[in-house]
Amino acid sequence: MDFELSEDTQQMQRTLRQFMQRELLPRLGDYERLVHRGEYPSAVIEPLKARARAAGLWNLFLPGLREDEPGTRLSNLAYAPLAEIMGRVPWASEVFNCNAPDTGNMELLHLFATAAQRERWLVPLLDGRIRSCFSMTEPDVASADATNIATTIRREGGHYVINGRKWFTTGAAHPQCRLAVVMGVTDESSLAPRHGRHSMVLVPLDTPGVRVVRNVPVMNHLAPDGHCEITYTDVRVPVANLLGRENEGFALAQARLGPGRVHHCMRAIGQCELAIELMAERALTRRAFGRHLADFANVQDWIAHSRVEVDQARLLVLQAAWKMDRFGNKAAHVDVSAIKLVAAQLHVRVLDRAMQVFGAMGLTPDTPLAELWSTGRAMRFFDGPDEVHLRAVAKAELARSRETLGSTAVYYRNPQDRD
Template sequence: MQRTLRQFMERHVVPRYHDYERIAATGAYPTEVVEPLKQLAREAGLWNLFLPGLRDDEPGTRMSNMQYSPLAEIMGRVYWSAEVFNCNAPDTGNTELLHLFATPEQHERWLKPLLDGSIRSCFSMTEPDVASSDATNICTTIRREGDEYVINGRKWFTTGALHPNCKFAIVMGVSDESPDAPRHQRHSMVIVPLDTPGLNIVRNVAIMHHHAPEGHCEVTYTDVRVPVSNLLGEEHSGFALAQARLGPGRVHHCMRTIGQCELAVEMMCERALTRRAFGKHLSDYANVQDWIAQSRVEIDQARLLVLQAAWKMDMFGNKAAHIDVSAIKLVAAQLQTRVLDRAIQVFGAMGITPDTPLSYLWSWGRAMRFFDGPDEVHLRAIARAELARARDNLGATAAFYSTSH
């Protein structure tokens, strides 16, 4: 599968890279580039590779998290290519949610076209007015009135909302406003078609001054009404659904990041071998050699850590791997900013221009230290798990202390 995917990327995707960039620079989404490639990918059997629970009657190739991981790395080398294989965020996470919790009606109306690649979706969770790293802070309201839910609130970083094929958002909000409600059982998720009255896309929020053509959007919901049948899962179970959604998606993000870091190292090495300064090639300078060597070992370490998390998810389930998933999210995001920073430095001023993908990939790595939870949240989770293990084994290191003083 890796060989097949690499060949597909070389023959079909990479040759369209500059076409995509040229169209995206105008602010339009490069549909005319992506859609023909999607058809070719499906014909090649490179479709919906991310979904271990794929059924026989659903289009795609069922793969475990560990099997899919190296394929995500290959896709990551061209940052927009995951959509070509119907493996792009946030659709993968939404597909996971619908696969687990959709009613038969929701399956037919929303999941089936997602799996076919005929529509896209977005996920509306993060809010500008609260610290959304603690999802219990979310204050958008989802109130039931008869046979409808009425939604009011303000979201942002709703990725994909401007994609021309985006048809619905999964919105998370407070559905139980009673003060004594358990803090993790107050929220629900509902499916909201983007053409619903009261839903307004305010702006495409730039990431480090870069506007993605599919949008990282600020969206307001003003008395938005949807039928109760649009509830996803059970009422007040939104927090649990959000946690279930994150595990596989973080593996995908991290492996794509590793692919982007590999590309950056390759470009850095080529530049160092061909660029001369002060009578020597850049590759002859010890500091540049150190950057290359550090990048190589750090990438390989991160890859092994991600594969371990993917393996644990496959063997023991997403919940059992939650600390491993926090670890890879922390490591991969910091890896990307370090490796890309070194590559940019080797390229000199060219590295901060759009003439290479390096500055964009650096900015995405910096953004990755926030989305799916900031570094500090993952550090806290890892530390708490480590301290809990130590607490259960207090005294285990006593033999290593000297008692002679």
């Protein structure tokens, strides 16, 4: 297992860090002011997107790009450290056209789109001219078990008719969002296999019957691009809008989730690194009870635990990315569950420690910590809650043990041997 990166890839990391430092960080205040006024900060993001593309920092996330598609052809392992660098600023990935959920949707279209779908949706997404959303989670069922999804996609002649209610559809409030990838039931037969009933359909957001009901706040934070509740009422789209094959929606979802979880986890690690830096600097400069906070053993423990836990998590994510590159997404599915579980819980712990070091200030918008903590807490749900990933890892471990059942008997001690 080799995590060494080429000189070209290391140079790209240096270029990205310089771009973040020189171009993006000076615009943080402008971004926040626009968001505070209730505006989407396009005036900040769009000029930065143009500069990022000119610098070659564009569509970094998608391995195996065709020669006619814009972007940099990086493996999952090579992209992972770039996601960590971008993760330090929650909105930075949009500047480089590497933002969720568009990355996952572009991967889906890249793998499964027809020529017409590619031309209408993938090309403008790769160019950064439009945004998209992924409409899967529902408020009326336990979506941790995605087979519960109840939105119906019924065929009527040359059209599909969609009825259902979704929420936490990230990106739907973005002013450039034009497309929803909707997952629903296409085979309502009780005899249909649990994972062979659902399909994905491409739905333009301006289709009659599509209604963005609200942008749902997460931990009382309202994302400018939205985590939206959407209703689909007798929404009609052509059969040609089916993505992939009918009733194979779960297979498509798995193809989408693997790389996306690597991206999420590395962005989370980037935010943990920022939290450690802020925590250490605060501890060195803040005094209480006649000493700097850094002189207290418990604060030193928080910093030390954070450092070793972040480094451990990073290695685990890189291992998953390496396995995906070498053996394919399917071979790494347990590793992907493991990193999602570890990174989400780590994120909350590290941000909580940093907030504690900052005291009451850590709860305010005067530092990025409170917003980043809310992102980490949400991460324990999106792309599957912790419990789902724990179950996946446990099932794999138990299956491995069944294959060698009894092999540990030699390690047991017979009391008669002690006589």
